[in-house]
Amino acid sequence: MQSPGELPAIRSVRVGTTGTGSMHREHRYGSPLPTLLWVLLSRRWVDGVPVHFFAIDHRDGLVLFDTGLDPACASNPREYLGSALGVFFLNRLFRWQIRPEDNVTDQLALMGHDAGAVRKVVFSHLHFDHTGCIDHLLHAELIAPRREWQALTRPKAERSWYLRQHVDLPGAQWTLFDMAPCDDPDLASFDGCLDVMGDGSIMILPTPGHTAGSVSMLLRSAGMPPILLIADLAFELDMLMADHMPGVGEDFDAMRDSYARVRALRERLPGLIVLPSHDMETAARLSEALPA
Numbered sequence: 631m632q633s634p635g636e637l638p639a640i641r642s643v644r645v646g647t648t649g650t651g652s653m654h655r656e657h658r659y660g661s662p663l664p665t666l667l668w669v670l671l672s673r674r675w676v677d678g679v680p681v682h683f684f685a686i687d688h689r690d691g692l693v694l695f696d697t698g699l700d701p702a703c704a705s706n707p708r709e710y711l712g713s714a715l716g717v718f719f720l721n722r723l724f725r726w727q728i729r730p731e732d733n734v735t736d737q738l739a740l741m742g743h744d745a746g747a748v749r750k751v752v753f754s755h756l757h758f759d760h761t762g763c764i765d766h767l768l769h770a771e772l773i774a775p776r777r778e779w780q781a782l783t784r785p786k787a788e789r790s791w792y793l794r795q796h797v798d799l800p801g802a803q804w805t806l807f808d809m810a811p812c813d814d815p816d817l818a819s820f821d822g823c824l825d826v827m828g829d830g831s832i833m834i835l836p837t838p839g840h841t842a843g844s845v846s847m848l849l850r851s852a853g854m855p856p857i858l859l860i861a862d863l864a865f866e867l868d869m870l871m872a873d874h875m876p877g878v879g880e881d882f883d884a885m886r887d888s889y890a891r892v893r894a895l896r897e898r899l900p901g902l903i904v905l906p907s908h909d910m911e912t913a914a915r916l917s918e919a920l921p922a
């Protein structure tokens with residue numbers, strides 16, 4: 631992938647946090663109760679859940695994996711969600727601690743990056759806590775799985791936490807993709823892939839389950855361990871390793887299958903660092919893997 635003397639393809643991988651929140655135990659770890667019952671009645675909360683996105687400084691430009699939350703969803707939820715029912719369910723599901731500076735532009739600045747320098751944003755899926763502040767990034771190429779766009783643009787999509795009014799923006803430069811056949815033997819456990827930069831260093835892999843179109847991002851470059859960003863495939867790495875299903879997901883069979891494919895990749899790539907977007911350990915695991 632890389633000839634001797636060439637600069638590493640990836641210069642840095644950083645995590646941004648667009649606020650933290652609490653979610654119900656049943657939501658995170660599963661429950662034998664019907665979903666609506668625990669959504670309405672649970673008083674058991676898991677606190678300190680981060681809402682992460684990632685910035686990959688590639689030699690050909692800055693690439694993001696998701697954009698996190700828009701602080702407006704906490705400061706002005708009625709306007710952001712567009713419906714009182716949405717606000718009711720949002721408040722049943724989450725308690726946020728989000729400051730105005732918990733947005734993609736300010737979080738990038740903390741890493742020393744200028745939002746204006748973002749070249750591409752790849753979205754794991756199009757839930758609202760992964761698509762905040764797209765209006766800050768209209769100059770960039772926005773890349774999403776076609777199946778996620780279909781979920782975003784179907785009627786009543788907001789009931790599944792797809793907020794089209796904040797994603798399908800005038801002037802936004804969207805590229806929708808399907809997976810291509812993959813001839814990389816390391817990635818043989820997956821049904822296809824997408825090579826984002828054309829050099830194998832940033833590969834998108836299908837990992838459905840949380841939603842039908844959800845994808846993960848594999849980072850490989852000289853001088854760093856391989857890293858797999860799995861977004862919401864699993865809320866915690868330990869859950870993926872133990873085959874532990876969460877309380878919500880579009881397709882649990884697909885999720886179980888994606889868990890197994892990630893575990894197979896881990897065997898294939900020893901030292902693979904697997905980072906979920908809402909795992910309390912993600913930031914520490916990344917800084918341990920890539921000391922600044």
Ligand SMILES: [Zn+2]
Nearest residue numbers: 755757840862
């Ligand atoms: Zn999600």
